[in-house]
Amino acid sequence: QVQLVESGGGVVQPGRSLRLSCSASGFTFSQYAMHWVRQAPGKGLEWVAVISNDGSAKYYLDSVRGRFTISRDISKSTLYLQMDSLRDEDTAVYFCVRDGDMIVVPAAYYFDSWGQGTVVTVSS
Amino acid sequence: QSVLTQPPSVSGAPGQRVTISCTGGNSNIGAGYDVHWYQQFPGIAPKLLIYDNTKRASGVPDRFSGSKSGTSASLAISGLRAEDEAAYYCQSFDDSISGSAIFGGGTKLTVL
Numbered sequence: 001q002v003q004l005v006e007s008g009g010g011v012v013q014p015g016r017s018l019r020l021s022c023s024a025s026g027f028t029f030s031q032y033a034m035h036w037v038r039q040a041p042g043k044g045l046e047w048v049a050v051i052s053n054d055g056s057a058k059y060y061l062d063s064v065r066g067r068f069t070i071s072r073d074i075s076k077s078t079l080y081l082q083m084d085s086l087r088d089e090d091t092a093v094y095f096c097v098r099d100g101d102m103i104v105v106p107a108a109y110y111f112d113s114w115g116q117g118t119v120v121t122v123s124s
Numbered sequence: 125q126s127v128l129t130q131p132p133s134v135s136g137a138p139g140q141r142v143t144i145s146c147t148g149g150n151s152n153i154g155a156g157y158d159v160h161w162y163q164q165f166p167g168i169a170p171k172l173l174i175y176d177n178t179k180r181a182s183g184v185p186d187r188f189s190g191s192k193s194g195t196s197a198s199l200a201i202s203g204l205r206a207e208d209e210a211a212y213y214c215q216s217f218d219d220s221i222s223g224s225a226i227f228g229g230g231t232k233l234t235v236l
Binding site for chain 2: 113114
Protein backbone atom coordinates (compact mmCIF):
# COMPACT_ATOMS: atom_id res chain seq x y z
CA GLN A 1 0.00 0.00 0.00
CA VAL A 2 1.01 3.61 -0.44
CA GLN A 3 3.22 4.92 2.36
CA LEU A 4 4.51 8.47 2.77
CA VAL A 5 6.76 9.15 5.74
CA GLU A 6 7.87 12.70 6.48
CA SER A 7 10.86 13.72 8.54
CA GLY A 8 12.96 16.79 9.26
CA GLY A 9 10.56 18.91 11.25
CA GLY A 10 11.57 20.71 14.41
CA VAL A 11 11.90 24.03 16.19
CA VAL A 12 13.81 26.74 14.34
CA GLN A 13 14.37 30.45 14.83
CA PRO A 14 12.92 33.00 12.40
CA GLY A 15 15.17 33.57 9.41
CA ARG A 16 16.76 30.13 9.64
CA SER A 17 16.38 27.11 7.35
CA LEU A 18 14.98 23.61 7.54
CA ARG A 19 14.75 20.75 5.03
CA LEU A 20 11.85 18.33 5.10
CA SER A 21 12.03 14.89 3.51
CA CYS A 22 9.32 12.44 2.52
CA SER A 23 10.12 8.81 1.81
CA ALA A 24 7.61 7.20 -0.55
CA SER A 25 6.86 3.52 -1.04
CA GLY A 26 4.15 1.22 -2.34
CA PHE A 27 3.80 2.90 -5.74
CA THR A 28 5.87 3.99 -8.73
CA PHE A 29 7.19 7.32 -7.46
CA SER A 30 8.20 8.56 -10.92
CA GLN A 31 4.61 8.38 -12.21
CA TYR A 32 3.02 10.85 -9.80
CA ALA A 33 3.27 14.55 -9.11
CA MET A 34 3.83 15.27 -5.43
CA HIS A 35 2.71 18.11 -3.17
CA TRP A 36 3.34 19.64 0.23
CA VAL A 37 0.27 20.80 2.16
CA ARG A 38 0.44 22.45 5.58
CA GLN A 39 -1.90 23.08 8.50
CA ALA A 40 -1.21 25.75 11.08
CA PRO A 41 -2.25 24.97 14.68
CA GLY A 42 -6.05 24.99 14.92
CA LYS A 43 -6.41 26.17 11.32
CA GLY A 44 -7.40 24.73 7.95
CA LEU A 45 -5.41 23.17 5.16
CA GLU A 46 -3.13 25.22 2.90
CA TRP A 47 -1.46 23.95 -0.25
CA VAL A 48 2.24 24.87 -0.36
CA ALA A 49 3.93 23.49 -3.47
CA VAL A 50 3.79 20.91 -6.26
CA ILE A 51 6.40 19.17 -8.39
CA SER A 52 5.52 17.27 -11.55
CA ASN A 53 6.24 13.56 -11.88
CA ASP A 54 9.52 14.16 -13.72
CA GLY A 55 10.53 17.23 -11.72
CA SER A 56 10.32 19.57 -14.69
CA ALA A 57 7.50 21.77 -13.34
CA LYS A 58 7.27 23.36 -9.90
CA TYR A 59 4.67 25.77 -8.51
CA TYR A 60 4.39 27.47 -5.16
CA LEU A 61 2.00 29.28 -2.83
CA ASP A 62 2.61 33.02 -3.27
CA SER A 63 3.73 33.52 0.33
CA VAL A 64 6.50 30.88 0.09
CA ARG A 65 7.70 31.50 -3.48
CA GLY A 66 11.37 32.50 -3.40
CA ARG A 67 11.85 31.07 0.11
CA PHE A 68 10.84 27.41 -0.31
CA THR A 69 12.12 24.94 -2.90
CA ILE A 70 10.45 21.64 -3.73
CA SER A 71 12.53 18.85 -5.27
CA ARG A 72 12.51 15.10 -5.72
CA ASP A 73 15.06 12.30 -6.07
CA ILE A 74 13.42 9.60 -8.14
CA SER A 75 16.25 7.14 -7.50
CA LYS A 76 15.56 7.40 -3.77
CA SER A 77 11.75 7.79 -4.04
CA THR A 78 12.09 10.84 -1.85
CA LEU A 79 10.43 14.25 -1.92
CA TYR A 80 12.02 17.31 -0.31
CA LEU A 81 11.04 20.78 0.81
CA GLN A 82 13.89 23.19 1.46
CA MET A 83 12.55 26.03 3.60
CA ASP A 84 14.70 29.16 3.92
CA SER A 85 14.08 32.51 5.61
CA LEU A 86 11.44 30.92 7.82
CA ARG A 87 8.78 33.12 9.40
CA ASP A 88 6.52 32.71 12.41
CA GLU A 89 3.58 32.16 10.05
CA ASP A 90 5.26 29.09 8.55
CA THR A 91 4.60 27.23 11.81
CA ALA A 92 2.45 24.23 10.87
CA VAL A 93 2.20 20.51 10.36
CA TYR A 94 3.59 19.80 6.89
CA PHE A 95 2.05 16.90 4.97
CA CYS A 96 3.65 15.10 2.04
CA VAL A 97 0.86 14.28 -0.40
CA ARG A 98 0.54 12.25 -3.58
CA ASP A 99 -1.31 13.69 -6.55
CA GLY A 100 -4.53 11.91 -7.40
CA ASP A 101 -3.71 10.90 -10.97
CA MET A 102 -0.78 9.38 -12.81
CA ILE A 103 1.41 11.28 -15.25
CA VAL A 104 -0.73 14.41 -15.44
CA VAL A 105 1.46 17.43 -16.11
CA PRO A 106 1.95 19.32 -13.98
CA ALA A 107 -0.63 17.64 -11.73
CA ALA A 108 -4.29 16.71 -11.29
CA TYR A 109 -4.35 18.88 -8.18
CA TYR A 110 -6.20 16.61 -5.86
CA PHE A 111 -4.66 14.53 -3.11
CA ASP A 112 -5.29 10.82 -2.69
CA SER A 113 -2.59 9.75 -0.21
CA TRP A 114 -1.21 11.69 2.75
CA GLY A 115 1.71 11.20 5.09
CA GLN A 116 1.27 11.54 8.84
CA GLY A 117 2.84 15.00 8.82
CA THR A 118 5.89 16.57 10.42
CA VAL A 119 5.71 19.54 12.78
CA VAL A 120 7.61 22.73 12.01
CA THR A 121 7.71 25.41 14.71
CA VAL A 122 9.28 28.77 13.94
CA SER A 123 9.93 30.64 17.14
CA SER A 124 12.61 32.72 18.78
CA GLN B 125 -9.73 34.17 4.56
CA SER B 126 -10.18 31.19 2.25
CA VAL B 127 -10.97 31.55 -1.45
CA LEU B 128 -13.59 28.81 -1.06
CA THR B 129 -16.27 29.52 1.55
CA GLN B 130 -17.68 26.79 3.80
CA PRO B 131 -19.94 27.07 6.86
CA PRO B 132 -17.82 26.77 10.01
CA SER B 133 -20.11 24.14 11.46
CA VAL B 134 -23.09 21.91 10.73
CA SER B 135 -24.88 19.37 12.88
CA GLY B 136 -27.38 16.56 12.59
CA ALA B 137 -28.86 13.68 14.51
CA PRO B 138 -27.95 10.06 13.77
CA GLY B 139 -29.74 8.82 10.67
CA GLN B 140 -30.33 12.30 9.28
CA ARG B 141 -28.94 13.82 6.10
CA VAL B 142 -26.68 16.86 6.19
CA THR B 143 -25.11 18.92 3.44
CA ILE B 144 -21.97 21.05 3.48
CA SER B 145 -21.71 23.84 0.95
CA CYS B 146 -18.59 25.17 -0.74
CA THR B 147 -18.87 28.50 -2.57
CA GLY B 148 -16.20 29.77 -4.94
CA GLY B 149 -15.98 32.16 -7.85
CA ASN B 150 -15.33 32.57 -11.55
CA SER B 151 -11.61 31.81 -11.29
CA ASN B 152 -12.04 28.44 -9.60
CA ILE B 153 -15.27 26.39 -9.38
CA GLY B 154 -17.09 28.67 -11.83
CA ALA B 155 -14.25 28.29 -14.33
CA GLY B 156 -14.98 24.58 -14.53
CA TYR B 157 -12.33 23.25 -12.18
CA ASP B 158 -13.25 20.10 -10.28
CA VAL B 159 -14.07 20.08 -6.58
CA HIS B 160 -12.73 17.48 -4.16
CA TRP B 161 -13.65 16.74 -0.54
CA TYR B 162 -11.58 15.54 2.43
CA GLN B 163 -12.43 14.26 5.91
CA GLN B 164 -10.12 14.95 8.83
CA PHE B 165 -10.25 13.68 12.41
CA PRO B 166 -8.33 15.58 15.11
CA GLY B 167 -4.61 14.90 15.03
CA ILE B 168 -4.88 12.71 11.91
CA ALA B 169 -3.99 13.41 8.28
CA PRO B 170 -6.92 14.22 5.97
CA LYS B 171 -8.48 11.50 3.85
CA LEU B 172 -9.83 11.88 0.32
CA LEU B 173 -13.60 11.33 0.24
CA ILE B 174 -14.87 12.67 -3.10
CA TYR B 175 -12.87 13.63 -6.19
CA ASP B 176 -13.82 15.16 -9.51
CA ASN B 177 -17.04 16.56 -8.00
CA THR B 178 -18.96 13.30 -7.67
CA LYS B 179 -16.61 10.28 -7.59
CA ARG B 180 -16.16 8.43 -4.31
CA ALA B 181 -12.63 7.49 -3.34
CA SER B 182 -11.83 3.85 -2.74
CA GLY B 183 -13.56 2.45 0.33
CA VAL B 184 -15.81 5.46 0.90
CA PRO B 185 -19.41 4.38 1.64
CA ASP B 186 -22.19 5.51 -0.67
CA ARG B 187 -23.67 7.55 2.20
CA PHE B 188 -21.24 10.23 1.00
CA SER B 189 -22.01 12.05 -2.24
CA GLY B 190 -20.83 15.19 -4.02
CA SER B 191 -22.37 17.62 -6.46
CA LYS B 192 -21.37 20.80 -8.26
CA SER B 193 -23.32 23.59 -9.93
CA GLY B 194 -22.14 26.96 -11.17
CA THR B 195 -19.73 28.46 -8.66
CA SER B 196 -20.66 26.11 -5.81
CA ALA B 197 -20.38 22.51 -4.72
CA SER B 198 -21.89 20.41 -1.95
CA LEU B 199 -21.06 17.34 0.08
CA ALA B 200 -24.04 15.33 1.32
CA ILE B 201 -23.87 12.75 4.08
CA SER B 202 -26.93 10.56 4.55
CA GLY B 203 -27.68 8.10 7.34
CA LEU B 204 -25.50 10.13 9.67
CA ARG B 205 -23.38 8.11 12.13
CA ALA B 206 -21.46 9.12 15.23
CA GLU B 207 -18.20 8.22 13.49
CA ASP B 208 -18.86 10.86 10.81
CA GLU B 209 -18.10 13.58 13.34
CA ALA B 210 -15.05 15.27 11.85
CA ALA B 211 -13.88 18.29 9.87
CA TYR B 212 -14.62 18.39 6.14
CA TYR B 213 -12.72 20.44 3.55
CA CYS B 214 -13.52 21.24 -0.05
CA GLN B 215 -10.67 21.86 -2.50
CA SER B 216 -10.29 23.06 -6.07
CA PHE B 217 -7.89 24.93 -8.36
CA ASP B 218 -7.72 28.66 -8.95
CA ASP B 219 -6.32 30.11 -12.17
CA SER B 220 -6.00 33.65 -10.85
CA ILE B 221 -3.08 32.43 -8.73
CA SER B 222 -0.21 30.74 -10.56
CA GLY B 223 -0.52 26.98 -10.16
CA SER B 224 -2.44 27.06 -6.92
CA ALA B 225 -4.66 24.49 -5.33
CA ILE B 226 -7.09 26.09 -2.89
CA PHE B 227 -9.02 24.80 0.12
CA GLY B 228 -12.16 25.89 1.86
CA GLY B 229 -11.85 26.92 5.48
CA GLY B 230 -13.33 23.64 6.70
CA THR B 231 -16.63 22.62 8.29
CA LYS B 232 -16.90 20.88 11.65
CA LEU B 233 -19.66 18.28 11.58
CA THR B 234 -21.23 17.48 14.95
CA VAL B 235 -23.42 14.43 15.32
CA LEU B 236 -25.95 15.24 18.03
